Amino acid sequence: MAMGLASILFLFAIIIGVMLAFARFGKDRNPPPVLVWWHGAFAILGFLILLFGAAFVGLPATANTGVVLLALAALGGLIMHFKYDRKRALIPVPMVWVHGVIALIGFLMILYAMLNIADTTQI
Template identity: 65%
Template structure:
């Protein structure tokens, strides 16, 4: 597996997680209830599989430093996501909007760094 392939596969999964994450954010904003659990589970499922592919590639395939920094930001976003789920959503406590923003911002910046690294690898690949 090449670094560009691993990053590309992870990015496809993260795009699904992003779409569901935006739906989750809209389901939370302006309402006094948390999003539906089925969306949370699908969002987390896509994100976890994408993150596992990133970790595999980071340890065994080898990414540039920009992608590794993106993986670190995605890991921090995952910690925020798990914290939101176990401390708020699962206990049926309203999730604070600031935590939702922090989770989304970390994930978005990490995703952008991974895309940039993937495109840089694709530009420098020998055809």
């Protein structure tokens, strides 16, 4: 259940993250702060639920790897926010790509573990 709720929250974060990426690509300005905060809020809530699930319930190894990747993506998001956005400097586009790709891979690993895709082939 923890992975399901976290996945829903991460889906919202992903949708807003795509909007943030398009707001940054090809423009000489950073995305609107309100979207940045909503993106971070959904991602943080999902991440905290996953940490709770990992600590008290236990998650499959694939999901734990996804949590680690999401932690790395979160670190990249914090760097983008505090090193660039708060100082009114443009966020480098490659950093946006790396952040998004790592987060997406982490999310897909959690989705894979939640849906138990590996065990369905044994039926």
